Amino acid sequence: MEKYTYKAHGKVILIGEHSVVYGYDALAMPIEALNISTTVEKFNQNWMDTDRYHGPLIAAPAEYNGIKYVVDTLLAKSQSTQPVKLSYQGKIPVERGLGSSATVALGTSMALNQFFDLKLDHDQIMAITNHAEMINHGKASGLDAATVSSDQLIFFNKKSGPQKIAGKLGASLLIMDTGELGNTREAVSMVKAKYDASDVVKKQMKRLGDLATATKEAWLEKATEKIGQYFNEAQEILTDFALSTPRIDQLKQIALDNKALGFKLSGGGLGGIVITLCYNQADAQQIADLSQKYINDYWIEEI
Structure with missing residues (x-):
């Protein structure tokens, strides 16, 4: 594949932030109006284009360590020597609680999965996305990743995982x-x-x-x-x-x-x-x- 784009949306926590980290319940909802598209394409080196950084992936600042983990993990799984360029289009305000880091981690995982035809299932994608969130935030419940990958309200508990709420x-x-x-x-x-x-x-x-x-x-x-x-x-x-x-x-x-x-x-x-x-x-x-x-x-x- 020469090029692939995946669009992922943001989220808002309705209630249960912080307590969800300690094993209690939380509710969050997707916001499809806020989204970021991740494009993967062949390039002459591993490269990243974002609003705030344009350059070699290896030289990206620490705020991109979660993405670096995603890329390194999926490149290793692909066993490919083909370098890639990652481009991000769209806008979710960062450091506001709108799920920007989870959105980018999910989008990068999904785009690379398709680009290299890895055939990873949903649970594998979620595991990679959640690990990136742990790198980004120090401790992550899994709520953000579950919600940015859903089209419905999410009721979440660390023990039982995400449950979609219709209506x-x-x-x-x-x-x-x-x-x-x-x-x-x-x-x-x-x-x-x-x-x-x-x-x-x-x-x-x-x-x-x-x-x-x-x-x-x-x-x-x-x-x-x-x-x-x-x-x-x-x-x-x-x-x-x-x-x-x-x-x-x-x-x-x-x-x-x-x-x-x-x-x-x-x-x-x-x-x-x-x-x-x-x-x-x-x-x-x-x-x-x-x-x-x-x-x-x-x-x-x-x-």
Whole structure:
């Protein structure tokens, strides 16, 4: 094969970030409007073209170590001496909790699998993608990889793995990019230190997991207002973990003052994105309009 392109989409965690790392439940949904296409083609050396780096794969900075692992692993499996050029088109804001690293890891794995006709199955692709995520973030639950490879809501537990949830809630989800770079590795490490040192934090972590379980049940019942309450309680816990920021707190106030059913940060925290549950698109749009000076961008998903 001369050339192959694979498009993978991003994700947003609805509830259960951080607690999922400790074996509790989480819910996440794919965002197909945010996607990145990975193209593999023959070249005279192993090469990478991204928004932020153009050059030999071997010389790429440490932020690309996950991709390097994917490429090295699949080149070894192919037993090919053919160098490749990897190009990435599309945009998912990085370090925001939108799954950019998992999207790229999955896209690279899928594209190389097809390019070299390796015939790897889904579980093998997921194992490679998840290992790349471990390199990227230090500790990864598998939730991001499962969601960026799905076209439906994902209910996730490390022990039982991903479970697809069909059906719509019948509400609108406003996703806002604070413009503040989150740092998943730093956030996970900071929370782990708190968790190891405090029984109170351990109880809060369990509660966060319980809220994710309750959200799944409420989703199936289409109990939108309950989910809003669960979002608000989860945000209080994440704030206690010192994962919120003054900007996130300001956005929360705007949302809850303007008909939002629930508000929380999504992903690692310390910046990144926030999500607001609304009855309808009009309410979501009003909150987005009122939040303009505090955000870089926003998306409204019908869920």
